Amino acid sequence: xxxxxxxxxxxxxxxDTGITKVLxxxxxxxxSMDPGTGKRLEQHDKLIVFVLxxxxxxxxxxxxxxxxxxxxxxxxxxxxxxxxxxxxxxIRAPVIIPLLKLAVILCSxxxxxxxxxxxxxxxxxxxxxxxxxxxxxKYNLQAMKQKLERNKRFPMVLIQIPMYNxxxxxxxxxGAVCGLSWPADRFVVQVxxxxxxxxxxxxxELECHKWMQKGVNVKYETRRHRNGYKAGALxxxxxxxxxxxxxFVAIFxxxxxxxxxFLWNTIPYLLENPKLGLVQARWKFxxxxxxxxxxxxxxSLDYHFSVEQEVGSSTYSFFGFNGTAGVWRIQAxxxxxxxxxxxxxxxxxxxxxxxxxxxxxxxxxDVKVKNxxxxxxxxxxxxxxxxxCGPANLFKKMTMEILYCKRVPLLKxxxxxYAFFFVRKIMAHWVTxxxxxxVIPACVVVPEVSLKKQIAIYIPATITILNAVSTPRSMxxxxxxxxxxxxxxxxxxxxxxxxxxxxxxxxxxxxxxxLGNAMKQRKNxxxxxxxxxKIIERIHPLEIVVGMYMLHCAIYDLLFxxxxxxxxxxxxxxxxxxxxxxxxxxxxxx
Numbered sequence: 001x002x003x004x005x006x007x008x009x010x011x012x013x014x015x016d017t018g019i020t021k022v023l024x025x026x027x028x029x030x031x032s033m034d035p036g037t038g039k040r041l042e043q044h045d046k047l048i049v050f051v052l053x054x055x056x057x058x059x060x061x062x063x064x065x066x067x068x069x070x071x072x073x074x075x076x077x078x079x080x081x082x083x084x085x086x087x088x089x090x091i092r093a094p095v096i097i098p099l100l101k102l103a104v105i106l107c108s109x110x111x112x113x114x115x116x117x118x119x120x121x122x123x124x125x126x127x128x129x130x131x132x133x134x135x136x137x138k139y140n141l142q143a144m145k146q147k148l149e150r151n152k153r154f155p156m157v158l159i160q161i162p163m164y165n166x167x168x169x170x171x172x173x174x175g176a177v178c179g180l181s182w183p184a185d186r187f188v189v190q191v192x193x194x195x196x197x198x199x200x201x202x203x204x205e206l207e208c209h210k211w212m213q214k215g216v217n218v219k220y221e222t223r224r225h226r227n228g229y230k231a232g233a234l235x236x237x238x239x240x241x242x243x244x245x246x247x248f249v250a251i252f253x254x255x256x257x258x259x260x261x262f263l264w265n266t267i268p269y270l271l272e273n274p275k276l277g278l279v280q281a282r283w284k285f286x287x288x289x290x291x292x293x294x295x296x297x298x299x300s301l302d303y304h305f306s307v308e309q310e311v312g313s314s315t316y317s318f319f320g321f322n323g324t325a326g327v328w329r330i331q332a333x334x335x336x337x338x339x340x341x342x343x344x345x346x347x348x349x350x351x352x353x354x355x356x357x358x359x360x361x362x363x364x365x366d367v368k369v370k371n372x373x374x375x376x377x378x379x380x381x382x383x384x385x386x387x388x389c390g391p392a393n394l395f396k397k398m399t400m401e402i403l404y405c406k407r408v409p410l411l412k413x414x415x416x417x418y419a420f421f422f423v424r425k426i427m428a429h430w431v432t433x434x435x436x437x438x439v440i441p442a443c444v445v446v447p448e449v450s451l452k453k454q455i456a457i458y459i460p461a462t463i464t465i466l467n468a469v470s471t472p473r474s475m476x477x478x479x480x481x482x483x484x485x486x487x488x489x490x491x492x493x494x495x496x497x498x499x500x501x502x503x504x505x506x507x508x509x510x511x512x513x514x515l516g517n518a519m520k521q522r523k524n525x526x527x528x529x530x531x532x533x534k535i536i537e538r539i540h541p542l543e544i545v546v547g548m549y550m551l552h553c554a555i556y557d558l559l560f561x562x563x564x565x566x567x568x569x570x571x572x573x574x575x576x577x578x579x580x581x582x583x584x585x586x587x588x589x590x
Contacts, residue, residue: 092446096446097446097448097449100439100442100443100446100449101449103434103438103439103442104439104443104449104451107431107434107435107439108452108455110427110430110431110435111431111435111455111459111460112455112459113423113427114423114427114428114431114463115459115462115463117419117423117424118462118463118466118467119462119466121307121308121311121466122307122466124311124314124315125306125307125310125311128310128311128314133314134310134313134314134365135313135314135316135362135363136269136313136362136363136364136365136366139268139269139272139273141265141268141269144268144269144271144272145264145268147268148267148268148271154182154183154186155186155247155248155267155271156186156187156188156245156246156247156248157182157186157187157188157246157247157248157249157250157263157267157327158187158188158190158237158238158243158246158248158249158250158330159177159180159187159188159189159190159249159250159251159252160190160192160234160237160249160250160251160252161173161174161177161189161190161191161192161252161253161254162192162194162230162233162234162237162251162253162254163191163192163193163194163195163204163253163254164193164194164195164196164226164230164254164511165195165196165197165200165511166195166204166254166255166514167197167200167203168514168515169254169255169372169514170200170203170204170207170254171207172255172257173252173253173254173255173256173257174189174191174204174207174208174211174218175207175211176252176256176257176258177189177252177258178211178214178216178218179260180258180260180262180263181260181261181263181264182263182264184215184216184217185217187217187263188217188218188219188242188243188246189208189211189216189217189218189219190218190219190221190237190240190243191204191208191218191219191220191221192221192233192234192236192237193205193220193221193222194222194223194226194229194233195222201222204220205220208220219240219242221236221237221240223236227341228339228341229341229346229509230323230346230509231339231340231341231346232339232341234251234339234346235338235339238330238333238338238339243330246330247329247330247331248267248270248327248328248329248330249327249328249330249333250262250263250266250326250327250328251323251324251325251326251327251328252324252325252369253323253324253371254514255371255372255514256324256325256369256370256371257286257369257370257371258281258325258369258370259368259369259370262281262367262369263327265281265364265366265367266279266281266327266364266367267279267327269362269364270327270329273360275358275359275360276329276359276360276361276362277328277329277331277332277354277359277360277361278321278326278327278328278329278332278351278354278359278361278362279326279327279361279362279364280309280313280319280321280322280325280326280361280362280363280364281325281326281364281367281368281369282305282309282325282363282364282365282366282367282368282369283301283305283322283325283368283369283371284368284369284370284371285297285298285301285370285371285372285373286370286371286372287372287373287375287515288373290373290375291375292477292480292584293374293375293377293380293484293584294373294374294375295474295477296474296477296480296481296484296485297373297374297380298373298471298474299467299468299470299471299474299477299481300467300481300485301373302470302471303467303468303470303471305363305365305470306365306470307470308424309322309363309365310363310365312361312363312420313361313362313363316360317412317415317416317419318351318352318355318361318412318415318416318420319351319361319363319420320347320348320351320352320420321347321348321350321351321361322347323345323346323347324347324369324371325369325371329359332354332357332359333350333354335354335357335359336350336353336354336356336357336359337353338350342397343390343393343394343397343499343507344386344389344390344393344506344507344508344509345386345387345390345391345394348390348391348394349394349398352394352398352402352416355408355416356401356402356405356407356408357407358407358408372514372515374512374513375513375515376513377579377582377584378513379512379513380488381488381491382510382512383512384488384491384492384495385491385492385494385495385505385508385510386495386508386509386510388425388429388491388492388493388495388496388499389495389496389498389499389505389506389508390499391421391425391426391496391499392425392426392495392496392497392498392499392500393499393500393502393506394421394499395417395421395422395425395426395499395500396499396500396502399417399421402416402417403417425496426496426500429489429492429493429496430493430496432485432486432489432492432493433486433489433490433492433493434493436460436486436489436572437486437489437490437546437550437572440456440565441549441550441553441554441565441569442553444553444554444556444557444561444563444565444566444569445552445553445556445557447560447561453563456565464478464481464482465478468481479571483571483572483574483575484575486572486575487543487575487576487579490542490543490546538581538582538583539580539581539582540579540580540581540582541580542580543576543577543579543580544576544577544580544581546576547573547574547575547576547577547580548573550569550572550573550576551569551570551573551577553565553569554566554569554570554573557569558570
């Protein structure tokens with residue numbers, strides 16, 4: 001009754017609300033009911049609802065009314081200044097619209113560049129698959145194995161396992177490496193332990209002594225410092241006197257478990273081709289089924305190995321060393337100047353320098369080494385910061401060196417600078433975040449800036465499909481993968497900018513946390529799950545801010561737009577909120 005009277009008052013005071021005469025009459029009739037006759041009032045409940053629904057309908061059909069209710073700010077005047085609304089309108093046309101148009105043009109150009117690069121790689125990998133012309137298939141592995149076994153001239157191999165407080169996985173990696181099928185007197189296992197936990201150091205040393213008693217040549221090496229982090233440990237390991245007799249070095253991170261025949265499937269390539277400096281194997285993820293986050297990571301890394309690495313190897317162009325699960329010719333490392341700790345991607349740094357010295361690489365996708373994916377969002381975020389900041393920083397440091405190198409053909413140098421570094425390591429992150437998470441939402445609330453559907457929808461869709469086909473079993477997760485990658489592009493973009501500008505966190509090295517227990521669980525086991533973080537540690541402000549921005553744009557498009565971008569914006573805002581409030585990557589196997 002009171003509400004009806006108030007609504008009637010609004011209808012009389014503001015004729016622009018869209019209230020029709022019929023509704024006003026109905027409203028007046030309801031408002032004049034006798035409050036003492038409760039029965040009669042009850043009979044008109046439906047009429048009141050009908051009036052309110054029609055009122056909301058009229059408001060909905062009046063965009064200007066909804067704009068006033070939701071988006072227009074009240075006039076807030078400061079001494080000597082205009083309203084906030086006036087300030088916005090004063091810069092909208094001369095500043096915001098031109099800048100946004102420029103951003104659309106730049107992002108469109110970068111999207112097309114990324115699209116062309118992805119299509120080119122897809123074409124190459126299609127030809128490679130159809131013709132079965134992978135680089136390593138030109139070698140007859142079985143014949144090389146038989147030749148090696150017949151001659152009995154096994155080269156001396158050094159196997160390095162760098163580790164840092166790897167409590168959960170040190171036994172797995174040491175055990176797998178010590179169990180390799182290779183003459184016991186022809187390989188040395190070097191455990192490079194930079195752990196700061198003294199108890200853990202003693203445990204790792206005991207594990208090494210256990211394998212020494214079984215006849216394996218294991219060397220346990222520690223340092224009083226962590227200078228150079230992983231690169232420093234690997235460099236000092238190569239300087240040991242017993243390494244002088246070694247011709248090759250295999251490197252495994254602490255969570256990697258090579259199969260027993262790993263050396264038999266990699267060393268023959270190096271023996272057959274003296275120009276070959278590196279044999280890189282593929283990663284196999286043992287905990288990809290652990291949670292949604294690991295499933296989505298698997299999709300991204302599968303594309304890296306099955307497309308990027310395979311294309312780089314098959315076309316004799318550059319591809320990077322993955323830092324683990326690879327075998328180097330020690331002479332190639334020496335020719336390149338050894339390990340350097342100037343960036344957080346010491347593996348890529350070494351590979352680039354070795355490539356500029358004329359050494360060739362081969363990627364052997366059939367050889368897979370088991371390892372663990374990060375199970376927590378925190379660990380994954382730190383890993384992605386390192387993987388995005390390092391390449392950008394290396395790009396800045398080595399561009400001119402690459403450009404002026406005369407040992408390598410010009411086409412290969414240009415491919416290294418443009419395709420490998422600029423497009424894949426920098427521009428791909430920028431396009432994903434700035435275009436899909438900033439510019440497109442902004443175009444929704446600034447309709448004066450037009451956005452072609454070919455650029456905003458079709459090109460991203462094609463790129464996404466080309467990325468996802470490498471993991472067919474996860475195609476049903478395609479939408480979730482897109483949303484997840486867009487959220488992660490925030491951190492990758494920030495890291496790439498830090499790398500280019502050499503800001504404070506440019507050399508930040510945080511070892512990726514491994515849980516280890518995922519490897520020990522049987523496939524059909526269902527381990528208990530527990531939260532690893534307090535509530536305050538699960539809050540990520542950057543994701544929440546971007547989520548609020550996209551939600552605002554989604555609501556605006558829902559009310560006033562015509563292109564239905566609000567569907568994407570609402571989903572993406574939900575993804576940012578999900579990650580921002582710590583609902584992903586915080587509940588892990590106990």
